Amino acid sequence: MIDTINFKLNNVSKYPLTRTQYEATTRTGETHVFIDEDTGETVENTKIRAILHHDSDSLIPLSKRSKLFIASSHYSVSYFYNITSDFISFDLSIPKYMYGTNIVQFIKYFSQDSNTTFDALNDFVKSFTHKHFLDVIDPLDIELTRLDLCYNQFFNSKFDSLKYLNEQKELLKKFARNTKNDYRSYDTSLVYITKRYSFKIYHKGTEFQKNDRRQLMLKNPTGHDINELQEISDKILRYEVTFRKAQIDYLFEQNNLHVQYVSFLKNERSRKSMRQLNRQFYDRSIEFCEQSKHYVFSPIAQHEAINSQTVTFDRTIFACMFNYFWETVTKYQLKQRMSVYDVLQKASQLNLKRDEATSEDFRRKLSFNLPMVVALATLSQYESLDSLRKSGLFTKSTFYRYKKQLATLGIDSESRLIDMPPPTLDYVDYKHYFGRHHLR
Structure with a gap:
């Protein structure tokens, strides 16, 4: 359920043992620094950027990139220590860190709901800080900057x-074509990228073989x-789904989570009252709502x-991300195409309801032109509905009228499967x- 996490330890200078721990370099390691003879400035990027003091020939590093090697795994944790800004940023895949592969997922066996997954994430962060920092860390200094949620769907x-x-790729075009966002389709994957988040579906076997x-x-x-x-x-x-901080901010705002901290925003009356009583606090609170947050x-x-x-x-924040993830995954689930017999049966049932209805408006909505609906349903076995629209066989208004009728019968752009049952969205196969x- 959770894969990659990126978080920062802020205020590293508060933790002398941890600072020394992560500033240290190995005796066998080397750092090559290229400087300009006249200015003494670095002229090439190096692993550790540093200030060179000419009077003592000493180097003071400004930042450091390195890895934590995990004894129980082939996996290593990348980190970036920005000494100037006083933080260390960690980037890791939790399942790879724990199991050596993310085919095994970071979930709990008996429950995979939002609360259980959030508790597991919290426990992992506490365990990581206890294991990899020599000081006792204040959780207020641990800031989340990115989180990836994932799901492995099994097929026969x-x-x-x-x-x-391949059928999902057609849905990607449908969802993305009216936006300025970037979507890409490859042989064994599809990717949809926005400024706030990215979404991808890919064949796990191909990726596993390569990496x-x-x-x-x-x-x-x-x-x-x-x-x-x-x-x-x-x-x-x-x-x-990769949730960058901008997407977490977006979900925070869309779900009106500011009221946990600024309760007077609940209604206009309390807003007006606070504006009159304490304008300075009111302005600062509005600024808090509008700006990006630090999530600790x-x-x-x-x-x-504030x-x-x-x-x-x-x-609460995690639940918003959790729900958004499953809504996105569900949007890309395909339905089985209906046979001509199924279409006839369902249309006939609806026409029977029409004949029994007393409301003229209701009768009109349930009136089906069976020959045309069946013809379209049959054609949709070979071409997507969007392709049929572009074919020119129907006028635009006619097509959309019958498309609406097909949707009433349960046939839409997601009805693309012919010879396989729709896969499930659960953890039974997993x-x-x-x-x-998960039972050790």
Whole structure:
């Protein structure tokens, strides 16, 4: 459910042991710094940027990029230490960190709801800070900057998963064509990118073969059966939504979560009263609502939240992300196409309701031209409804009238599956293959 997390440890200077821990370099390591002879300025980017003091020939690093190597995995955690700005940023895939592969998901076995997943995330962050920092860290200094939610959908075969993906690509065009956002389609993946978030669906087996399989063949301390992982991943389509901070801000605003910190915004009367009683606090509160937030893993007082643009990353915010993710995934689920017999049966049932109705308006809405509806339903077995619209066989008004009737019967742009049952959105197949990893 949760894959990549990016978070920062702010105010590193508060933690002397941790600061020394992450500033240290290995004795066998080397840092090459190229400087201009006249100015002494760095002329090429290096792993560690530094100030060179000419009187003592000493180097003081300004930033550092490195990795934490995990003994129980082939995986390593990337981090960036900005010494000038006093923070360390960590970027990692939680399931790869824990299991060596994200075919195994970061979920709880008995429940995968929003609250359970949020609690698991909180526990992981606490465990990570305890394990990788030498000081006791104030959770107020742990700031979330990105979170990826994901789901592995299982099919009966690799063929079925890739066939389903090819049909989904047509939906991507439909959803993205009227926007300025970037969408791309590849052989085994599709990607939709906005300024706030990105969404992708890809064939997990192809991605595993290119990346994790090679790494596991070099180092496999968890003892995964690599061929089994390949066989299982070939049956998987993976959905991922990357929530950048701008998208979390957007969801925070859209769901009116400001009122947790600025209660007078609940109605116009209280807004007006606060504007008159304390205009300075009112203006500062409005500014708080309009600006980007810092999301931390700690409760925070109202005045501190407003003054520092900092809010608690709590289960309410996570629930907004969780719901948005599943709404996006659901939007790309395909339905099975109806046979001509099914169309006739359903249309006849609706026409029967029409004949029994007393309302003239209701009777008019349920009037179906059976020959035309059946013809369109039959054509839709070979071409998408959008392709039929572009074919020129019908006038625009006629097409949309019959498209509405088809939708009433349950036939729409998502009705694209012919010879496979629609896959489920649950964890039954996942538990069959990987449940043992969650019951240890």
